[in-house]
Amino acid sequence: xTDMDFNVKKFASDAGIFFTRAIQFTGExxxxxxxxxxxxxxxxxxSRADSTKNWTEKIFRQTEVLLQPxxxxxxxxxxxxxxxxxxxSRPNNEELLGHYMQDAAxxxxxxxxxxxxxxxxxxxxxxxxxxxxxFLQTSAISFLTPLRNFLEGDWRTISKERRxxxxxxxxxxxxxxxxxxxxxxxxxxxxxxxxxxxxTEFDRQAEVTRLLLEGISSTHVNHLRCLHEFVEAQxxxxxxxxxxxxxxxxxxxxxxxxxxxxxxxxxxxxGSSPMDPASAxxxxxxxxxxxxxxxxxxxxxxxxxxxxxxxxxxxxxxxDELITVYTVPGMDSxxxxxxxxxxxxxxxxxxxxxxx
Numbered sequence: 001x002t003d004m005d006f007n008v009k010k011f012a013s014d015a016g017i018f019f020t021r022a023i024q025f026t027g028e029x030x031x032x033x034x035x036x037x038x039x040x041x042x043x044x045x046x047s048r049a050d051s052t053k054n055w056t057e058k059i060f061r062q063t064e065v066l067l068q069p070x071x072x073x074x075x076x077x078x079x080x081x082x083x084x085x086x087x088x089s090r091p092n093n094e095e096l097l098g099h100y101m102q103d104a105a106x107x108x109x110x111x112x113x114x115x116x117x118x119x120x121x122x123x124x125x126x127x128x129x130x131x132x133x134x135f136l137q138t139s140a141i142s143f144l145t146p147l148r149n150f151l152e153g154d155w156r157t158i159s160k161e162r163r164x165x166x167x168x169x170x171x172x173x174x175x176x177x178x179x180x181x182x183x184x185x186x187x188x189x190x191x192x193x194x195x196x197x198x199x200t201e202f203d204r205q206a207e208v209t210r211l212l213l214e215g216i217s218s219t220h221v222n223h224l225r226c227l228h229e230f231v232e233a234q235x236x237x238x239x240x241x242x243x244x245x246x247x248x249x250x251x252x253x254x255x256x257x258x259x260x261x262x263x264x265x266x267x268x269x270x271g272s273s274p275m276d277p278a279s280a281x282x283x284x285x286x287x288x289x290x291x292x293x294x295x296x297x298x299x300x301x302x303x304x305x306x307x308x309x310x311x312x313x314x315x316x317x318x319x320d321e322l323i324t325v326y327t328v329p330g331m332d333s334x335x336x337x338x339x340x341x342x343x344x345x346x347x348x349x350x351x352x353x354x355x356x
Contacts, residue, residue, distance in 0.1 A: 042206070042213075045214060046162075049216050052216050056147055091129065094126065094128045095125070098126030098129060102118065102119055104118055132237065134237075135237035138229075142226055146222060146223065158209075161205070165202075165209045168198070169202055178191045289344075291344070293324070293326055299325055299355065300322055301336075302320065303322075307348065315338045325337065325339070325352065
């Protein structure tokens with residue numbers, strides 16, 4: 001019974017404190033009672049902490065989307081993590097594409113031009129997939145995990161202590177209100193004692209909360225270091241991807257007549273022999289009137305110098321004019337297709353400043 005009595009008393013006491021705080025809070029909302037204001041420095045710390053939490057959450061969520069665009073896979077990874085189990089390894093999109101290309105090559109015949117190219121591109125896609133896997137793992141460890149640790153650890157502690165501080169403040173202001181209403185000497189003395197205790201508890205809690213909020217500066221320093229590591233991981237990832245693609249291009253460039261046997265290739269000149277290796281890559285073989293601007297990939301360019309067209313396939317240029325430019329498959333990298341109104345023709349890249 002003693003334990004039960006104690007529990008009932010504690011429950012009644014807790015209910016009483018809650019009720020007192022509720023009255024104080026309501027009174028403040030209606031402007032009927034005074035409220036202890038925190039100093040400007042403390043308010044700045046609170047504002048900075050809230051801002052840090054909100055932006056960290058947005059950056060964390062968007063980085064998750066960047067690293068794993070598939071929502072179903074993100075949920076699966078989250079569940080495995082909560083169950084403290086390893087996510088089952090499965091091929092990513094690049095690796096899957098590589099597998100399909102190489103399987104297709106076996107079916108079409110690895111000795112054919114298409115089959116042998118599928119093998120090379122498929123191998124490159126698989127290597128890109130491997131590089132991406134490494135990038136995702138590095139980014140998760142060096143960038144995502146520290147952000148998550150802040151949101152699920154430090155921020156929860158700060159939030160808990162802030163709630164406690166708010167309760168201590170409500171208690172303090174309730175005591176101030178009671179002291180104002182006390183008329184008898186005895187009740188005044190009791191109210192003053194309660195106020196001193198409440199003030200001490202509020203000051204102690206304010207100091208604890210202040211120290212935690214000032215720790216946000218260390219959070220920024222830590223997240224700055226993590227951000228540098230994320231950039232390094234991204235740089236390494238894109239560099240490796242670029243190297244793999246360059247290697248693939250060099251390999252494919254060794255077979256310049258790969259398209260020569262394709263009669264439907266719109267870039268080949270009708271007058272040249274289909275077996276002439278130059279017909280696939282020479283810009284002179286382009287039929288400019290048949291070239292169509294791509295749906296995406298066109299850019300504006302400013303003309304740097306006057307240029308006189310050498311033949312009807314080229315476009316004459318005047319310095320400082322603006323034209324639209326784009327490239328087409330099989331075109332020499334020193335040239336672009338330029339358009340000005342209804343006029344169209346090849347233009348040399350060295351005479352242009354690409355704007356967008």
